[in-house]
Every structure is written in C-alpha cells, then in structure tokens.
Amino acid sequence: MKVFTTTSELKEFLKSGRIAAMKEGKELQVGLVPTMGYLHEGHASLLRKARAQNDLVVLSIFVNPIQFGPNEDLDRYPRDAERDLALAEHEGVDAVFMPSVEEMYPQPIKTKVAVEELTSKLCGASRPGHFDGVTTVVSKLFHIVAPNRAYFGQKDAQQVAVVAQMVKDLNFDLEIIPCPIVRENDGLALSSRNVYLSAEERQAALILSRSLKQLEADVYGGKEVTVLEARQQLTQKIESEPLAEIDYVEIAAFPSLTALQLTNSFNSELEVFGAILVAVAVKFGTTRLIDNVLLTGKGEAIHV
Known part of the structure; x- marks a missing residue:
C-alpha cells in the first residue's frame, strides 16, 4: 500500500x-x-x-x-x-x-x-x-x-x-x-461522530433506527397512512426520547428530493416516484446524528 x-x-x-x-x-x-x-x-x-x-x-x-x-x-x-x-x-x-x-x-x-x-x-x-x-x-x-x-x-x-x-x-x-448503511448490532448507524456520544446518549440514539424500522415495516406491510401522518408519527416517536432534539424529519422522493403530496397515501406516492427517502437529523447532547431509510416500490436497488 x-x-x-x-x-x-x-x-x-x-x-x-x-x-x-x-x-x-x-x-x-x-x-x-x-x-x-x-x-x-x-x-x-x-x-x-x-x-x-x-x-x-x-x-x-x-x-x-x-x-x-x-x-x-x-x-x-x-x-x-x-x-x-x-x-x-x-x-x-x-x-x-x-x-x-x-x-x-x-x-x-x-x-x-x-x-x-x-x-x-x-x-x-x-x-x-x-x-x-x-x-x-x-x-x-x-x-x-x-x-x-x-x-x-x-x-x-x-x-x-x-x-x-x-x-x-x-x-x-x-x-x-x-x-448500504452499516449498523451496529443494536441498529445504530455507524458514524465517526458516534464517539462523541455519552453512554446515555448512545442508548437514546437507538430511537432513530427503531422509529425508521417501524415506519418501513408499516409501509411494506400495507398500512395506509398519508405522507403527513407518516411524518407526524415518526416525529412523535423520536420526541418520546427526552434526550432527542430534532433538527428535521423529512420524507421526499429519491434521488430528486422532490417534495411529496402530504395528503396522499405513502404507498401511492411510492408508486408514483418508485423510491422515497425518509431522513432524520437529531441532536443528542452536542452530537448531531443523521439516519434514513430508503423505500422502493419493488424493494429493488436504486440507481442515482
């Protein structure tokens, strides 16, 4: 080398x-x-x-x-x-x-x-x-x-x-x-900034992957929610963790990042765009972490 x-x-x-x-x-x-x-x-x-x-x-x-x-x-x-x-x-x-x-x-x-x-x-x-x-x-x-x-x-x-x-x-x-995102065994997305987290903050940060995983399961399971409802539910779950300070919770088409129709069902927007990015940025103490899940209509790889 x-x-x-x-x-x-x-x-x-x-x-x-x-x-x-x-x-x-x-x-x-x-x-x-x-x-x-x-x-x-x-x-x-x-x-x-x-x-x-x-x-x-x-x-x-x-x-x-x-x-x-x-x-x-x-x-x-x-x-x-x-x-x-x-x-x-x-x-x-x-x-x-x-x-x-x-x-x-x-x-x-x-x-x-x-x-x-x-x-x-x-x-x-x-x-x-x-x-x-x-x-x-x-x-x-x-x-x-x-x-x-x-x-x-x-x-x-x-x-x-x-x-x-x-x-x-x-x-x-x-x-x-x-x-693909690589995660710890407990779901935390690997990041160089994870080293900043205290033990308590690191445990609290698991709310990100858990919340995203739940939304992914709901969407692929056929649960009918609007884009707005999905964003609200995700926000509420993250806010249930006292140490979490939300920067943003966003849902957009990928890779264009086009805004979605908030009143449309999540699955109908998925059919229109083929791929939807659900992304969050949240601070735990002084450490800002990002995480996301990329949902596709057929669960296939996305080409950018």
Missing part, C-alpha cells in the same frame, strides 16, 4: 499504473473511496466493494474545512491516522491520499462547485454552504484521481444525490456507487 500526501505524487503513481495496463492491452479500472478518516466498518464496506469491482483502489482521507460551518466541529472532528492506515491495508487498498489543507487549497479558494435545489433542503437547510464544500472537494478528488467509480455510503443519502447530480450535470466520466 502506498501513502501519498501530494497531488503530483498520486497522479504520477496513477499515470504509471495506467501506462502499464495499456501496455498489456487493458484499461486500468480505478475505484475511489473519499472519506474524512476515523474509519469504521461502514468505510470498510465501501473499500471492499471498491476492491471487488476495480483493479486499483484509492482511499482519500481529508477533513475538508470548507464543508464545516463556523460553529461546527472541524477542530475536534475525530482523527486517527495510524488506525485508518491499518484498516486500509487490511482491506487491500492500493493507494491512500492524505493531503494537508495547504495541499488541497494552496491559496484561498476562489472557485466553488454548487448544486442547486437539492442542497437547499434536509441537511442543506440547517448547514448552509455545507454541500458547496462537499461538491467542491469531491470534484477536486475526481479530477486528481480520475476514477472509473466512486463509492459513497447511503447513510448520507442527500450527499449521494447531490454528488450524482454534479457528476451528471458536469459530465464527469465515472459511476457513483451508493452502498
């Missing part, structure tokens, strides 16, 4: 690999897994998917400052480079890109990539500018690595939708591969 801290070294490594493949009459297939580090089993699942589908796997580890707001957790975002590299090597990663902020942004950045509409709702409403930071750094990584495929966890479903829209609109020559 090679570790690179500069763009030029990584690009030279990839260029050499592509030239070698061409000499053998092949096209080198490259998979990219962009992360902010502090890796867990969720990230490992992305790496395994990338390993299975590509000749060469690149993992990027970069805590991107321009996607954090002024009152967010940039300075205390968890970091553990030694553990990250051990996990990467275990999962068969070929190259790890660990640039400094100065390497990624050698001067104050004057250009940003912004996706409209999709970023004004859900997390975008409470974290203004966040997705501009995401799409900007991801577009830079796509240009640096030029992957055939890039892998993103479905836990941040809005991010998946936003990046896929950017790729489509700007004609990036790669495929976005969404990967």
Whole structure:
C-alpha cells in the first residue's frame, strides 16, 4: 500500500499504473473511496466493494474545512491516522491520499462547485454552504484521481444525490456507487461522530433506527397512512426520547428530493416516484446524528 500526501505524487503513481495496463492491452479500472478518516466498518464496506469491482483502489482521507460551518466541529472532528492506515491495508487498498489543507487549497479558494435545489433542503437547510464544500472537494478528488467509480455510503443519502447530480450535470466520466448503511448490532448507524456520544446518549440514539424500522415495516406491510401522518408519527416517536432534539424529519422522493403530496397515501406516492427517502437529523447532547431509510416500490436497488 502506498501513502501519498501530494497531488503530483498520486497522479504520477496513477499515470504509471495506467501506462502499464495499456501496455498489456487493458484499461486500468480505478475505484475511489473519499472519506474524512476515523474509519469504521461502514468505510470498510465501501473499500471492499471498491476492491471487488476495480483493479486499483484509492482511499482519500481529508477533513475538508470548507464543508464545516463556523460553529461546527472541524477542530475536534475525530482523527486517527495510524488506525485508518491499518484498516486500509487490511482491506487491500492500493493507494491512500492524505493531503494537508495547504495541499488541497494552496491559496484561498476562489472557485466553488454548487448544486442547486437539492442542497437547499434536509441537511442543506440547517448547514448552509455545507454541500458547496462537499461538491467542491469531491470534484477536486475526481479530477486528481480520475476514477472509473466512486463509492459513497447511503447513510448520507442527500450527499449521494447531490454528488450524482454534479457528476451528471458536469459530465464527469465515472459511476457513483451508493452502498448500504452499516449498523451496529443494536441498529445504530455507524458514524465517526458516534464517539462523541455519552453512554446515555448512545442508548437514546437507538430511537432513530427503531422509529425508521417501524415506519418501513408499516409501509411494506400495507398500512395506509398519508405522507403527513407518516411524518407526524415518526416525529412523535423520536420526541418520546427526552434526550432527542430534532433538527428535521423529512420524507421526499429519491434521488430528486422532490417534495411529496402530504395528503396522499405513502404507498401511492411510492408508486408514483418508485423510491422515497425518509431522513432524520437529531441532536443528542452536542452530537448531531443523521439516519434514513430508503423505500422502493419493488424493494429493488436504486440507481442515482
């Protein structure tokens, strides 16, 4: 496994690999897994998917400052480079890109990539500018690595939708591969931020997966509720946990994030759109967690 801290070294490594493949009459297939580090089993699942589908796997580890707001957790975002590299090597990663902020942004950045509409709702409403930071750094990584495929966890479903829209609109020559949420045995969605939770807050946070799972069971079980009733019921269940402070509970079509008709039945809207995202963002103490469930009319995989 090679570790690179500069763009030029990584690009030279990839260029050499592509030239070698061409000499053998092949096209080198490259998979990219962009992360902010502090890796867990969720990230490992992305790496395994990338390993299975590509000749060469690149993992990027970069805590991107321009996607954090002024009152967010940039300075205390968890970091553990030694553990990250051990996990990467275990999962068969070929190259790890660990640039400094100065390497990624050698001067104050004057250009940003912004996706409209999709970023004004859900997390975008409470974290203004966040997705501009995401799409900007991801577009830079796509240009640096030029992957055939890039892998993103479905836990941040809005991010998946936003990046896929950017790729489509700007004609990036790669495929976005969404990967399922990985959960602890008790249902808590894996997140680097889970480390912030106290024991009491972590137990309280289980209300998210339990509430989403119940709604999923109701919908697939044929229970007739309107979209508004589904949202109200989900909200009430989460609010039943005293430590939960709701940021949002939203139900929207996926991947367009189109608003649904609140008075229509959930199942009828599912038939219209084919896939519906039920997403929540909730604070437990000072820790903001997101979770979601993606419902499909036929229970099939969604392509973004």
